[in-house]
Amino acid sequence: MPRFTHSLLTGLIVVIIVVIYAYGFSVTQVNLDELDSPDRQQSLTRILRALARPNFFEFDQEEVAVETPVWVPCPSGEPPAPSVAPASGPYMTVTPACGDPNSEVTVEGFGFAPNSSGPLNFIPPSGVSLQIGRIETDGGGHFLTTVELRDRPNAEAQMLRAITRTNVGGPHLSQNGRDTIDKIIETVFMALLATTLGTLLAIPISFFAAQNLMRTVTSPVPSVALSIILAPAGVWLGARFAGVVQEMTALLAAQPLFSLGGLLAAGAVAWLGLRLALPGAGEEEERGDNSLIRIVSGAVMAVAVLAGAYFLADLLEAAGVWLATRLGLFDFVGDFVADIGGIIRLLLPVVCALIGAGLFLGVAGSLGQWIAERFTPATGKIVNLILGALAGAVLLILLGLGVGWLYQITNWRSIILWPGVIGGILGLGVAALTPYNASLPTGYVVYTVTRTILNALRSVEALIMVIVFAVWVGIGPFAGVLALGLHTVAALAKLYSEQVESIMEGPLEAILATGANRLQMIVYAVIPQIIPPYISFTMYRWDINVRMSTIIGFAGGGGIGFLLQQNINLLNYRSASAQILAIAIVVSLMDYLSSALRQRTL
Amino acid sequence: MLASAFYPTPLKLTIAVAPILRVEHLTKVYDNRVRALDDVSFDVNRGEFLAVIGLSGSGKSTLLRCINRLVEPTSGRVLLDGTDVTGANDAELRRARRRIGMVFQHFNLVHRSSVLTNVLAGRLGYVNPIWSLIDRFPKDDIAKAHVQLERVGLADKADDRADDLSGGQQQRVGIARALMQDPDVILADEPVASLDPVLAHSIMRHLDEINRTDGVTVLCSLHFLDLVHEYADRVIALNEGKLMFDGLPAEIDDEKFKDIYGKEAQRVG
Ligand SMILES: Nc1ncnc2c1ncn2[C@@H]1O[C@H](COP(=O)(O)OP(=O)(O)OP(=O)(O)O)[C@@H](O)[C@H]1O
Ligand SMILES: [Mg+2]
Numbered sequence A: 001m002p003r004f005t006h007s008l009l010t011g012l013i014v015v016i017i018v019v020i021y022a023y024g025f026s027v028t029q030v031n032l033d034e035l036d037s038p039d040r041q042q043s044l045t046r047i048l049r050a051l052a053r054p055n056f057f058e059f060d061q062e063e064v065a066v067e068t069p070v071w072v073p074c075p076s077g078e079p080p081a082p083s084v085a086p087a088s089g090p091y092m093t094v095t096p097a098c099g100d101p102n103s104e105v106t107v108e109g110f111g112f113a114p115n116s117s118g119p120l121n122f123i124p125p126s127g128v129s130l131q132i133g134r135i136e137t138d139g140g141g142h143f144l145t146t147v148e149l150r151d152r153p154n155a156e157a158q159m160l161r162a163i164t165r166t167n168v169g170g171p172h173l174s175q176n177g178r179d180t181i182d183k184i185i186e187t188v189f190m191a192l193l194a195t196t197l198g199t200l201l202a203i204p205i206s207f208f209a210a211q212n213l214m215r216t217v218t219s220p221v222p223s224v225a226l227s228i229i230l231a232p233a234g235v236w237l238g239a240r241f242a243g244v245v246q247e248m249t250a251l252l253a254a255q256p257l258f259s260l261g262g263l264l265a266a267g268a269v270a271w272l273g274l275r276l277a278l279p280g281a282g283e284e285e286e287r288g289d290n291s292l293i294r295i296v297s298g299a300v301m302a303v304a305v306l307a308g309a310y311f312l313a314d315l316l317e318a319a320g321v322w323l324a325t326r327l328g329l330f331d332f333v334g335d336f337v338a339d340i341g342g343i344i345r346l347l348l349p350v351v352c353a354l355i356g357a358g359l360f361l362g363v364a365g366s367l368g369q370w371i372a373e374r375f376t377p378a379t380g381k382i383v384n385l386i387l388g389a390l391a392g393a394v395l396l397i398l399l400g401l402g403v404g405w406l407y408q409i410t411n412w413r414s415i416i417l418w419p420g421v422i423g424g425i426l427g428l429g430v431a432a433l434t435p436y437n438a439s440l441p442t443g444y445v446v447y448t449v450t451r452t453i454l455n456a457l458r459s460v461e462a463l464i465m466v467i468v469f470a471v472w473v474g475i476g477p478f479a480g481v482l483a484l485g486l487h488t489v490a491a492l493a494k495l496y497s498e499q500v501e502s503i504m505e506g507p508l509e510a511i512l513a514t515g516a517n518r519l520q521m522i523v524y525a526v527i528p529q530i531i532p533p534y535i536s537f538t539m540y541r542w543d544i545n546v547r548m549s550t551i552i553g554f555a556g557g558g559g560i561g562f563l564l565q566q567n568i569n570l571l572n573y574r575s576a577s578a579q580i581l582a583i584a585i586v587v588s589l590m591d592y593l594s595s596a597l598r599q600r601t602l
Numbered sequence B: 001m002l003a004s005a006f007y008p009t010p011l012k013l014t015i016a017v018a019p020i021l022r023v024e025h026l027t028k029v030y031d032n033r034v035r036a037l038d039d040v041s042f043d044v045n046r047g048e049f050l051a052v053i054g055l056s057g058s059g060k061s062t063l064l065r066c067i068n069r070l071v072e073p074t075s076g077r078v079l080l081d082g083t084d085v086t087g088a089n090d091a092e093l094r095r096a097r098r099r100i101g102m103v104f105q106h107f108n109l110v111h112r113s114s115v116l117t118n119v120l121a122g123r124l125g126y127v128n129p130i131w132s133l134i135d136r137f138p139k140d141d142i143a144k145a146h147v148q149l150e151r152v153g154l155a156d157k158a159d160d161r162a163d164d165l166s167g168g169q170q171q172r173v174g175i176a177r178a179l180m181q182d183p184d185v186i187l188a189d190e191p192v193a194s195l196d197p198v199l200a201h202s203i204m205r206h207l208d209e210i211n212r213t214d215g216v217t218v219l220c221s222l223h224f225l226d227l228v229h230e231y232a233d234r235v236i237a238l239n240e241g242k243l244m245f246d247g248l249p250a251e252i253d254d255e256k257f258k259d260i261y262g263k264e265a266q267r268v269g
Helices: A003-028 A031-038 A038-051 A175-208 A221-248 A256-279 A291-326 A329-375 A377-406 A411-434 A442-459 A462-473 A479-500 A505-513 A518-555 A560-569 A573-601 B001-007 B062-069 B091-098 B116-123 B129-135 B139-153 B166-179 B197-213 B225-231 B255-260
Strands: A057-070 A090-095 A102-112 A117-123 A130-136 A143-148 A158-173 B020-028 B035-044 B051-054 B074-081 B100-103 B186-191 B216-220 B232-240 B240-247
Touching: A031 A038, A038 A573, A057 A090, A057 A102, A090 A158, A102 A130, A117 A143, A130 A143, A130 A158, A158 A175, A175 A442, A175 A479, A175 A518, A175 A573, A221 A291, A221 A329, A221 A377, A221 A411, A256 A291, A291 A329, A329 A377, A329 B020, A377 A411, A411 B225, A442 A479, A462 A479, A479 A518, A505 A518, A505 B100, A518 A560, A518 A573, A518 B129, A560 A573, A560 B001, B020 B062, B020 B129, B035 B062, B035 B074, B035 B232, B051 B062, B051 B197, B062 B074, B062 B186, B062 B216, B100 B166, B116 B139, B116 B166, B139 B166, B166 B197, B186 B197, B197 B216, B197 B225, B232 B255, B240 B255
Parallel strands: B035 B240, B051 B216, B051 B232, B100 B186, B186 B216
Antiparallel strands: A057 A158, A090 A102, A102 A143, A117 A130, A117 A158, B020 B035, B020 B074, B232 B240
């Protein structure tokens, strides 16, 4: 019986597989007739031939026109003299030199360019040229052909004109070739920028996505609640702070000299503040002794650093503009300098918001720890309930504001009041259910959230992301860089974090055992272990980005894909062929390069 | 220090009044319900060389790791010089840890870093954290690191990569790293189990020398009884997480031996 069920099962599986493939054939419209039909085969031949002749090079061509008179019909007097051979250059003869309309004459050419071809035209006095045949010269530049004269009777001599085109000089890049080279360079740089951007962001994110680092991070209930309440405030204050400092520095931005002075002054103040806030690399100070001085000097230093950064941005922008007008061929270096200034200005509020959030999170953490340690269980529980309710309210109000913005809801009750009330109740409930001194697995939550976001991002191809970016920043390579960069962040952060998860635990233990903090542990025990795999994964990603950037233009991302798509749509297969060839060469070259480099780092 | 000033060798002054380390009712139950330590209590006197013995899986590593809380104990207390390590918050724990050096069976050096960096890492609990993140250490610490390397006979290896050293050399780097902490106590978890017998003695002699001349208390888990007899002042023995024995090495007779290692065990050392 088991034997029988076994065969039954096998049979069933076979049937299911057959059905699956049958359905697959039908939905993918497999059609063998198409492969066979002469029309299709002709198209295939045409496209293959075009692809085999990539339009990369062309010759300058010279057009040579040779004329000889002919009479239609023959003039009444004496017959016209046959044309005589000139001293040099190509010439042709017509025999007979006159004839009735639609009669045939023999045309013979001498001294033409060998192996050339072109039209043979009949030119009546009206000047309109009528093609009556083609000529093809042999290796000696001679041709002989018979053509029918046209029915354009006239007393005057009419003309037969042979036109041949010959290549002059060596081959040179065609317009398409030039465009292809331009675009393939753009493509490679798109991949470079996307990889750089992605790598820079993926490195810090990968630590948050590594289970072995995050698993051990836990926080008491009040810390978590305070973090939720204070982090948004930190973000807001940080961004606000950047805004205020920018307004202050903007007063001086009109004059680059002032910016320079500001930068130097800010640098000096920041250095002084650093000296005061950090008493050298020596012993860590015991808490409390001069912490006020340190806090004040730290704050002054923060203002100085930020102001300095804005001055730097102003200065770079001014310098870039100045350079761009002076560097001629290298004006892009000036643009680059100005762009760096712009990027600094763009990033500063974001960085400040992040630092603000970080600072407030730190404060929330220690404050929460303090609360958890100081209070009696009963008081602790009450504090937890209050903080829990507040945190729940803040969380849901933020969510409400987000939803309100997305769906353009302006009714404050539904985006602030109700979320606040519901969040408060939920927070209260959660705080009531958790023991007052529980340590919550914050690290694990951060890990899970990071991983989930990364997985979601990674499942959307860069080719699709670029559609959104093309709408945002316009069709072109910049949109491609952003889309590829974003996808690179997601993909690399996951690969990196897996490397972090597979490092040896021993050194981590050893460093922690010396009394080091988590950050020191990461710098001294984690980073040295992950450098080689990080480099190798970056190379691998670079490979993928080069490939992707060749086609991201299909969806509006710039680079060679853009050109390729245009040529395919215009049926310029010979031009498209040049781009395909360029892609093949560059991709395999980069492939080779990166694997060679990867070998070295391992 | 005091001890060595008054009694150069081989006499040792161990002060019984205030133990440097006190372990009270320490219990560890791992997530998989394994009870690796079961109500273990003992004191360690200042300047003592205490061996921890027991079969594989008896909980030696767990015990040593619970003392500096690399493993979080389930219950019980650890007092270092009178202060509670088990109840310490983050900052207090780091302060306690920097006084407890640790030496590992597999050395646990950071392979791709230089020997000097590995040794300097012993100062991480003391130095300013921000400067240390960009690899800046005070001159005194760097000088000190060279002194410690000299002491373990590796003065010329400071700039080598840690994984270019042999096992015995790596363990000596591990000891130098522990010494950088100016430790009151060194926890050594089977420091010689991955080394051949000759190297084992050389490493044990280093620990012994540190114990005698610097007065550093040493807790050292060991597999071989002959090493215990040669180096330890006192022995504690674990079996399935329970403390089976606490006394002098010479007191381990055949009866005790069977308690510690089980009925079928054959005495070789
Ligand atoms: N991280 C862990 N999770 C779960 N169980 C563990 C863990 N570490 C150790 N154990 C278990 O706890 C018990 C004690 O282990 P421990 O490593 O302390 O023994 P040991 O005496 O050091 O052994 P060995 O001589 O082999 O090093 C063993 O049964 C072990 O399987
Ligand atoms: Mg062990």
